[in-house]
Amino acid sequence: MIVRAVHISKYFSIEGGVFKRETGLVRALEDVSFSVEEFSTLGIVGESGSGKTTLAKILVQLMAPTKGVVEFDGSKISNFRKDMQIVFQNPYASLDPKMRIKDTLYEPLLIHRLAMPKQLRDKARELLDAVGINEDALGRFPAEFSGGQRQRICIARALATQPKCIILDEPISSLDLTIQLKLLDLLLRLKERFKLTYLFISHNLNVIKYMADSVLVLQGGRIVEQGDMRAIFAHPSHPYTESLLRSARR
Numbered sequence: 267m268i269v270r271a272v273h274i275s276k277y278f279s280i281e282g283g284v285f286k287r288e289t290g291l292v293r294a295l296e297d298v299s300f301s302v303e304e305f306s307t308l309g310i311v312g313e314s315g316s317g318k319t320t321l322a323k324i325l326v327q328l329m330a331p332t333k334g335v336v337e338f339d340g341s342k343i344s345n346f347r348k349d350m351q352i353v354f355q356n357p358y359a360s361l362d363p364k365m366r367i368k369d370t371l372y373e374p375l376l377i378h379r380l381a382m383p384k385q386l387r388d389k390a391r392e393l394l395d396a397v398g399i400n401e402d403a404l405g406r407f408p409a410e411f412s413g414g415q416r417q418r419i420c421i422a423r424a425l426a427t428q429p430k431c432i433i434l435d436e437p438i439s440s441l442d443l444t445i446q447l448k449l450l451d452l453l454l455r456l457k458e459r460f461k462l463t464y465l466f467i468s469h470n471l472n473v474i475k476y477m478a479d480s481v482l483v484l485q486g487g488r489i490v491e492q493g494d495m496r497a498i499f500a501h502p503s504h505p506y507t508e509s510l511l512r513s514a515r516r
């Protein structure tokens with residue numbers, strides 16, 4: 267077991283009115299618990315607003331939960347920034363437009379002291395090679411790349427820290443269909459090569475079926491179903507999962 271979420275809840279307060287008094291609470295996550303086996307892929311599905319990205323941000327410590335804890339490799343959260351990386355949906359927003367690709371890749375290598383200055387270029391080249399991007403990219407800026415190429419660069423940056431686990435938050439949703447499949451296959455190859463564990467977020471059950479070993483279904487911030495992917499596909503127990511399956515078969 268590599269990642270464990272224990273009774274995670276996340277509430278956002280909404281301020282309103284002239285005096286900005288607290289007027290409401292969004293229960294983005296309510297008592298979410300699950301664990302992920304090492305080297306497996308957990309698919310996380312759910313409609314828009316069901317709490318998927320909130321959960322991803324809590325898992326990588328970009329956001330603190332209101333209640334509950336995240337454990338990684340058996341210990342409570344400490345410094346697992348390096349071991350757990352995240353790739354977001356929009357590769358246009360997640361690369362700094364003013365940073366050359368080499369600096370984007372050097373940054374995590376330097377922060378986590380994974381390379382001496384004179385090794386940086388070779389390491390960055392290896393990372394690009396792993397995701398199928400030519401080393402010419404090193405001196406270029408994000409604007410010179412397509413969405414699919416940018417997403418590959420984001421994946422290379424995630425790989426830079428030699429993580430054990432990568433959270434992929436709808437990593438292909440913004441891309442063309444033909445590019446989507448290539449990227450999924452790249453992710454599967456990288457998983458084998460670097461012995462990775464994935465948490466793969468998608469609202470597309472067909473994609474989850476292609477990628478995941480087990481699945482967790484979120485609805486309104488709660489887990490309504492979780493377990494082995496095949497079993498759930500064969501016998502969904504919750505009406506919401508059934509409706510997801512029906513729309514995936516269309």
Ligand SMILES: Nc1ncnc2c1ncn2[C@@H]1O[C@H](COP(=O)(O)OP(=O)(O)OP(=O)(O)O)[C@@H](O)[C@H]1O
Nearest residue numbers: 278292294312313314315316317318319320321469
């Ligand atoms: N920073 C925030 N402040 C207030 N409410 C928030 C914040 N972030 C998320 N929410 C709310 O929490 C709920 C869950 O949002 P979240 O982004 O996690 O959903 P999601 O499943 O990732 O949706 P999508 O499929 O559209 O990406 C939504 O109701 C959202 O409006």
Ligand SMILES: [Mg+2]
Nearest residue numbers: 318319320435
């Ligand atoms: Mg989201």
